[in-house]
Amino acid sequence: MTFRTLLMASTAAALLAPAAQADVNIYSYRQPELIQPMLDAFTQETGIRTNIAFLNKGLVERLQAEGDRSPADIILTTDISRLSAAVAAGVTQPVDSAVLEENIPAAFRDPGDQWFGLTTRARIVYASKDRVDPAEVTTYEDLTDPKWQGRICTRSGTHPYNLALVAAVIHHHGEEAAKTWLEGVKANLARKPQGNDRAQVKAIWAGECDISLGNTYYMGKMLEDEEQQDWANAVNVLFPEFQNGGTHVNVSGIAMTRAAPNRDDALQLMEFLASPRAQALYAEVNHEYPVSPTTEASDLVQSWGTFTPDDVNLMDLAALRGTALRLVEEVDFDG
Known part of the structure; x- marks a missing residue:
């Protein structure tokens, strides 16, 4: 059995385990290996642990079914349509953060502060x-x-x-x-x-x-x-x-779930992923363009042209x- 199969099979149970096993729980359309380096850096910097469930479909439906009992604090996804669908379904909440506003241009965040772009492609x-x-x-x-x-x-x-x-x-x-x-x-x-x-x-x-x-x-x-x-x-x-x-460009982005049992820690993760350190790492690992205007794309990405x-x-x-x-x-x- 592959690591990814084991991860998918065990994550649901892990997210429902006692809170001591994870401080920020994430539902993600993005494959775990694409974001794990950033999560590891976040834990190294803050001491806050993370746990991620990869859901290649049905993320919004799962959050709706779980309601206020959902263990998920954060959703990570690609494509603006998926982000807006989560907002329309009522499974996210607005986030008021000066750090996010400073690091993420208005063009790459929801006018109602329900979702925030992290990278563009x-x-x-x-x-x-x-x-x-x-x-x-x-x-x-x-x-x-x-x-x-x-x-x-x-x-x-x-x-x-x-x-x-x-x-x-x-x-x-x-x-x-x-x-x-x-x-x-x-x-x-x-x-x-x-x-x-x-x-x-x-x-x-x-x-x-x-x-x-x-x-x-x-x-x-x-x-x-x-x-x-x-x-x-x-x-x-x-x-x-x-x-x-x-x-034409699109985004990968993040939102806080409506239930978010670990809201303060989840906000720290959101702010970290918008920071120059994480933006540079995110762009380097995934070959995407950082949304932060103070962070440049990797040399490889820049070599493709402007x-x-x-x-x-x-x-x-x-x-x-x-x-x-x-x-x-x-x-x-x-x-």
Whole structure:
């Protein structure tokens, strides 16, 4: 049995154990190994221990079922839609913290102080070094050009990462234009949407397609994996923009649960993760961009190039998620 399987099997019981076994309990959509270095640093600095339950689905539903008896103090998740869904479900509480306000720009936190971004990632284009001139892909609108027919790979259109991008298309161009954009991208697909973002880069390396959509941090993850380094080295990272905006970005973030039995310790964890030390470590370990304006991305991440983030309010995109999903289904994007 793998460590992750053991962790998932034992965590629920551990969270319900006496409080002495953990001072801050975390429900996380993020895999434990991605955030454990930051949690270890937090414990080293404060003496406060943490316990994490990895839930790849049903996090909000679990908190709703547990209600005020929930042992969870904190939720960690990726994607603005998941953060806003937790707020809408009433399983979080507002947090008033001068430290969080100082370290996290307003664009990356909830106006009602219910959630706070910790890192950002750009939704970019991976392009074959051998078959694609980087100058050919400068905007997201370029992806509908007939020259890409049979040359694009992507994961499912219903995945939260792609739905957030579609929501951004709706924001910039309206619903009808977004539907046309989806139809244009679908017409250019080399294969049925499948796999994760890394699988698309593998397909480029294998010659199955020439460009793909993906998050920036996957480049770092592939370079860390001996079996995937050839995939990563076969592509360039390109930062398309919207014709009237910038490069689409999303966040990983944190929120305090409504029940939060260890509220004071949980607040310390939130403030620590927003601190320059943790922001630098978070960005280095996960190859993401820190939200703190005083913390730079790692040398590796900076080597991929610079871009101008789209300035759309992330809550506006979250509000468009339902429309984005409906459009993806209407055009049968994954069919």
